[in-house]
Amino acid sequence: xxxxxxxxxxxxxxxxxxxxxxxxxxxxxxxxxxxxxxxxxxxxxxxxxxxxxxxxxxxxxxxxxxxxxxxxxxxxxxxxxxxxxxxxxxxxxxxxxxxxxxxxxxxxxxxxxxxxxxxxxxxxxxxxxxxxxxxxxxxxxxxxxxxxxxxxxxxxxxxxxxxxxxxxxxxxxxxxxxxxxxxxxxxxxxxxxxxxxxxxxxxxxxxxxxxxxxxxxxxxxxxxxxxxxxxxxxxxxxxxxxxxxxxxxxxxxxxxxxxxxxxxxxxxxxxxxxxxxxxxxxxxxxxxxxxxxxxxxxxxxxx
Amino acid sequence: xxxxxxxxxxxxxxxxxxxxxxxxxxxxxxxxxxxxxxxxxxxxxxxxxxxxxxxxxxxxxxxxxxxxx
Numbered sequence: 215x216x217x218x219x220x221x222x223x224x225x226x227x228x229x230x231x232x233x234x235x236x237x238x239x240x241x242x243x244x245x246x247x248x249x250x251x252x253x254x255x256x257x258x259x260x261x262x263x264x265x266x267x268x269x270x271x272x273x274x275x276x277x278x279x280x281x282x283x284x285x286x287x288x289x290x291x292x293x294x295x296x297x298x299x300x301x302x303x304x305x306x307x308x309x310x311x312x313x314x315x316x317x318x319x320x321x322x323x324x325x326x327x328x329x330x331x332x333x334x335x336x337x338x339x340x341x342x343x344x345x346x347x348x349x350x351x352x353x354x355x356x357x358x359x360x361x362x363x364x365x366x367x368x369x370x371x372x373x374x375x376x377x378x379x380x381x382x383x384x385x386x387x388x389x390x391x392x393x394x395x396x397x398x399x400x401x402x403x404x405x406x407x408x409x410x411x412x413x414x415x416x417x418x419x420x421x422x423x424x425x426x427x428x429x430x431x432x433x434x435x436x437x438x439x440x441x442x443x444x445x446x447x448x449x450x451x452x453x454x455x456x457x458x459x460x461x462x463x464x465x466x467x468x469x470x471x472x473x474x475x476x477x478x479x480x481x482x483x484x485x486x487x488x489x490x491x492x493x494x495x496x497x498x499x500x501x502x503x504x505x506x507x508x509x510x511x512x513x514x515x516x517x
Numbered sequence: 518x519x520x521x522x523x524x525x526x527x528x529x530x531x532x533x534x535x536x537x538x539x540x541x542x543x544x545x546x547x548x549x550x551x552x553x554x555x556x557x558x559x560x561x562x563x564x565x566x567x568x569x570x571x572x573x574x575x576x577x578x579x580x581x582x583x584x585x586x
Contacts, residue, residue, distance in 0.1 A: 237564070
């Protein structure tokens with residue numbers, strides 16, 4: 215098999231078709247797909263200050279790299295990288311090195327918000343004296359700090375490295391848990407309705423599979439050796455991911471079918487699940503749906 | 518023929534015995550690995566597909582696409 219466009223040696227056979235592409239044409243295909251998503255869903259406006267949530271992993275570094283390419287011809291858009299340092303020894307301290315290196319290389323300012331400074335304690339220490347699930351604590355604190363950081367830095371849109379696989383897993387997980395209200399917040403732009411207290415989240419890698427992102431990252435030197443979070447305990451997501459992957463292996467195109475059928479009903483979901491009035495947390499002032507936000511509830515529980 | 522395989526996720530090396538002119542697909546089958554969740558690089562660090570034809574004593578690297586976070 216050779217590249218569809220030039221007969222060179224292929225680096226990938228695209229997951230949703232039988233098309234093979236060489237390094238050069240795969241890179242072009244990938245970049246085009248990201249830029250098309252940005253245009254088609256109006257993810258970024260002229261004059262926006264875009265924040266890129268970076269962890270130092272392949273998805274966020276690929277996103278950062280492509281966003282800086284996107285901005286080369288759009289000088290009115292400003293870019294800032296935000297990294298949340300949970301305080302995980304032997305994991306985050308390693309990925310921070312990659313994040314710093316790439317931000318320096320691409321000339322993107324990097325702002326680091328740590329649990330230690332913002333919550334008062336490292337995740338490693340919190341987990342020593344609580345039975346709460348680490349991924350739940352982490353998910354809530356990370357979302358809270360990203361929004362807080364984005365507001366402090368006057369960011370208009372916050373880009374995250376979520377790819378097609380992440381989104382498909384979330385769709386299926388919400389379906390299996392009868393949690394359509396959460397699904398209504400998904401999509402290339404997150405949220406149900408605009409509220410200036412919530413910085414809009416955008417997902418430029420939305421239509422690219424994890425395998426495509428890894429291939430692109432590897433070809434551009436954006437990856438490091440496999441490094442797993444020592445606290446990872448999201449068993450449900452792992453199970454759903456394995457199930458979807460085995461289904462895809464047997465019936466190729468399933469992931470794209472799940473995503474595309476979801477996108478057809480998403481406008482109806484967003485309409486049907488209007489969140490109503492967004493309140494302010496009486497402890498920290500951040501927007502939330504209850505009297506006290508989830509982040510402050512966890513802080514209280516783990517104290 | 519013999520192929521040396523480096524499994525990055527497990528940080529270990531394995532040897533796989535295959536027939537002449539086997540492809541990367543055969544290595545993955547042999548190790549029971551789904552090609553959809555890995556990428557493969559040869560010893561020159563070039564990314565190759567499952568159709569890549571292997572030579573005796575060739576070395577390949579199997580890299581998981583899933584992040585560890």
